[in-house]
Amino acid sequence: MITELFTTTVLVGILASGFRLATPYLYASLGETFGQKSGVLNLGVEGIMLLGAFAAFYTTFITENLWLGLLAAIIVGGIMGLAVAVINVTLKAEQGISGIGVFLFGLGMSELLFQKALGTVETVSGFSSINIPFLSDIPIIGEIFFQHNFLVYIAYLMVPVSWFVLSKTTLGLKIRAVGENPEAADTLGVSVSGVRYFTQIFGGVMSGIAGASLSIALLNVFQQNLTSGLGFIAVALVYFGGWRPLGVLVGSLIFSMVNALQLWVQVLDIPIPSDIAVMMPYVLTILALVIAVQRVRPPSALTKPYERGG
């Protein structure tokens, strides 16, 4: 039965779904990368994803318009990002703790809204696959990379865009400076809180889209705790990726591939206990972090609120 894993069809299937499943990781981790680069750790990504997923799903369910659903996730994510900024930047909360609060709020609120507004698990027809002309016809390659929906392609597009913004624009320069030495940035007239508000709202929007990618593009359902820890892995992926978009891409792919593998292991009824299979991505998270954290240095001001001192 193990040999079933190594047929072309199955391998292509694993790679294609791994490629697709990296989508929520990419949105959430890239958004979080901006935030951490500016010195703010938002541990509440998971909670924002849940709210974004619900907003997108419910709006789509009611209006039957996927674009309105996506817009709802963006708005809800942005509002949550703003709240995170108020808590962490203006009120200077302990970031490790406030993030847990944001997560629990998102978890509870999305569950409550789900119970009140839907009550039962429904489905919508999500974004459908767009076959890229010509490219999707290439055998194997086409199936793995070029037969996905809109949100998948945009997620991958966000990798070079994020890299470009962080390394080639004045905004990116400000973000990096604020995360390393906010005092220096302040003396040069850069608004430390302004930059951090921006990255937090952007991170919130990205987390919202990450949630939407689950509820209206990949799984097309909403249920309690839909994300089941994915948002926390996204935060870990930022560390794993060394605060670089390309690193985040590599990390996201590793995790989603392992995830795809474990799904297929279950589908093919290979005799590995499913609990163990499900654990694989999480075990990998811990291992990867232990290795990765020794490799790179986080932004110096990460988790440190800035106060103009004397």
Place this chain on the structure above:
Amino acid sequence: MRGQRPRITAQEIEIQNQYMADNTEFLPSGKPKISTMEMRGIVKRFPGVLANDHVDFDVHSGEMHALLGENGAGKSTLMRVLYGLYQAEEGEILIDGHPVQIESPHDAIEAGIGMIHQHFMLVPTLTVAENVALGLPSSRGALTDLDRVSARVLELADLYGLQVDPDAYVWQLAVGQQQRVEIIKALYRGAALLILDEPTAVLTPQEVSELFVTLRQMMVDGHALIFISHKLQEVMDICSRVTVLRDGRVVGQQPIDQVTKGALARMMVGRELQAQPEKEEIEQDETRLSLRDVWADNDLGTPGLQGVSLDLRAGEILGVAGVSGNGQRELAQAINGLRTITKGTVKAGGKDITGASPAVIIQQGVSYVPEERMEDGMIKEFTVAENLILREVNKQPFSRGGFLNFRAISRQSDELIKEFNVKTPSKDTPVKNLSGGNIQKLLLARELSRKPEVIIAAQPTRGLDIGATEYVHQVLIDQRAEGTAILLISEDLDEILALSDRIIVIYEGEIMGEVSAEKADPEQLGLLMAGVRSQAGE
């Protein structure tokens, strides 16, 4: 003397005439000059402190005006007001006769004011060009224009003689080079008036003379410069006027050619200074502490000490000179068991204490006056009395069978507070409420009351006022007279020269050389501090 208008000397008139004759309102950087900047009646309060009490201060194009005073006299506060980091409660700032509102560093930069902070305001993970460009609009809109910034940096570097590589990362640069980046950063923003906050504190003597060449050139070119310092000789050497602050007030403002060092010192401290304490001849034979080829990692995990060997004898002060961040911290921590020694041995009183716990090292009679006295030397929330017995809390009479003996603790603290003349409201006051000088006295009281064999004193006078510094120096000299072996780690070369019997210089974790105090001259030490081993390269 408050509110006294500056007297204009012949020399100044000459300087001003020269600039009238130059018939230009522009600096070499192409920016307009600031011909006068005046601060009038500046008042700034902090909770419980009047930091600036109706301070008047001014500076003209083509002069360097020194702002002199002890720590806490209000110099930095005044300059932070000028740079927009603080808002004054009263008073006004005039540039070329027009009142200006400076509410943020951004406003200050707009007005042509630049500031070189004592702790450099650079982002180490960015390049020189990126640091310069930070916060400025780019010629390419949202995209950075680092190539153009680099070109302009090189242009300014040429004009002012400040050689830097725009593409180098700041973390790769030596301290002196980082300072040049700071100056270029200000010039790039069109600074016509430059505030220099203790710019020489972290430099070697050679770097100081290089800096002075640049500053003199800037003066001649028509920049207005403010030089904050507490080093009298430097002020005498380079400034044209001096204003002395004490307790937030102006206590004197004069042209430099009308004052003496002694007069300035009196104004700063408010009393006569003590003569430099005399050292007696002491028998120095018994080796109390010896290090052989000691290696230890720094916080980054790279070698911070690279094969340090030294011998410290009874009755001597061995000075360790060096520029900040060259392994001084690692050295003190390695000896005291607070940092893992990766290779080599440390012996105290003949016993090998390599890798021993601090408790064992303390038993060997080693006392430690740490560099971060508030962080590493004291528990700041604890009271004076508690801090005084921290090291011996397990011993009788301070505790017995795990119970504290409050009577003994209280007696001990009363005695020490008196003996070391600590100014504290009571022995039950939390240490964090005491001044820096009194905290250092407390620390010395605790460390010396155990009659140590060896004292490791790391930056023992950093941040202290002149009175407290004198006191610490006297205590160290008295200890030496009693035969204690003292390792004095200091970045203040004057302190090292004044107290040491022998001097070693540390550079990148290595001992560069040793000189006896009589033969030491700052020039030679400066070269060693910069990592130049022999003087053959001249």
